[in-house]
Amino acid sequence: xxxxxxxxxxxxxxxxxxxxxxxxxxxxxxxxxxxxxxxxxxxxxxxxxxxxxxxxxxxxxxxxxxxxxxxxxxxxxxxxxxxxxxxxxxxxxxxxxxxxxxxxxxxxxxxxxxxxxxxxxxxxxxxxxxxxxxxxxxxxxxxxxxxxxxxxxxxxxxxxxxxxxxxxxxxxxxxxxxxxxxxxxxxxxxxxxxxxxxxxxxxxxxxxxxxxxxxxxxxxxxxxxxxxxxxxxxxxxxxxxxxxxxxxxxxxxxxxx
Numbered sequence: 001x002x003x004x005x006x007x008x009x010x011x012x013x014x015x016x017x018x019x020x021x022x023x024x025x026x027x028x029x030x031x032x033x034x035x036x037x038x039x040x041x042x043x044x045x046x047x048x049x050x051x052x053x054x055x056x057x058x059x060x061x062x063x064x065x066x067x068x069x070x071x072x073x074x075x076x077x078x079x080x081x082x083x084x085x086x087x088x089x090x091x092x093x094x095x096x097x098x099x100x101x102x103x104x105x106x107x108x109x110x111x112x113x114x115x116x117x118x119x120x121x122x123x124x125x126x127x128x129x130x131x132x133x134x135x136x137x138x139x140x141x142x143x144x145x146x147x148x149x150x151x152x153x154x155x156x157x158x159x160x161x162x163x164x165x166x167x168x169x170x171x172x173x174x175x176x177x178x179x180x181x182x183x184x185x186x187x188x189x190x191x192x193x194x195x196x197x198x199x200x201x202x203x204x205x206x207x208x209x210x211x212x213x214x215x216x217x218x219x220x221x222x223x224x225x226x227x228x229x230x231x232x233x234x235x236x237x238x239x240x241x242x243x244x245x246x247x248x249x250x251x252x253x254x255x256x257x
Contacts (some may be wrong), residue, residue: 090248132214209237
C-alpha cells in the first residue's frame with residue numbers, strides 16, 4: 001500500500017512539474033514554433049505536411065508503392081542493386097516538411113525533436129523492432145563525435161531500445177576511419193567514402209554471430225552508410241541486419257542533407 005501511495009505521489013509531482021514548466025515555457029511546434037498542447041510535437045498544419053510512409057512498401061528499401069504488390073515485394077531499385085541489409089523501413093519521406101525536424105536534432109541537439117522522431121520510428125518499424133536481438137546506432141568516428149558532442153543516431157537508438165525493451169548496444173560497431181561528410185556526394189562517391197569505414201569491436205564477434213541486428217540512423221539517402229555497416233555486421237556472422245530510419249530520401253539526386 002505504501003508503495004502504491006508513493007507511486008501515486010510521484011505521478012502527481014511529475015504532473016505538477018510538467019505543468020509548471022509548460023506555464024513558464026509553453027510547448028511549441030518543433031517546426032513553426034506555434035503553441036501546441038504537448039511537448040515534443042507538431043501543430044496540426046506541420047503534422048499534415050509530413051509525408052508519412054505506410055505499407056505497402058518495398059520490403060528491402062522501404063520505398064512506398066502506389067498499390068499493394070504482395071508480401072515481400074521488391075522495388076526496381078532493390079532488384080537492380082540488392083542492398084547489403086535485409087529489410088529497411090522509414091517513418092517519413094525526407095522533404096521540406098521533415099528536414100527542419102531532422103536538422104533540429106542533428107545540428108542543434110534539440111532533444112524534443114529526437115523524441116518525436118523516435119515515437120514515429122517506433123510505429124513505422126514495429127515489426128523490425130520486434131524481430132531484433134540488438135539495437136545499434138550508426139556510429140560516429142571519435143573525432144567527429146568530439147567535434148559535434150552528440151550522435152543523433154545513438155540518441156534515437158537508445159530511446160527505441162528502451163521503448164521496445166530491447167538491448168541497446170552502441171559498443172558492437174565502431175567507425176574506424178574518419179571520412180568526409182556525405183553531404184553533396186553522389187551514390188558512387190558515398191560508397192567509396194565509407195568503404196571499410198566500419199569494423200566490429202574486437203570483443204564483439206561472439207555476440208554478433210547468429211544474431212538479428214537492427215541498425216538505427218536518422219536519414220537514409222543512398223544507403224551507402226547503412227550498407228557499409230551491414231557488410232561489417234554480416235561479415236561477423238550476423239544472421240540478419242535490418243535498418244530503421246526516421247526519413248528516407250526518395251529522390252537522392254534532389255536533396256542534399
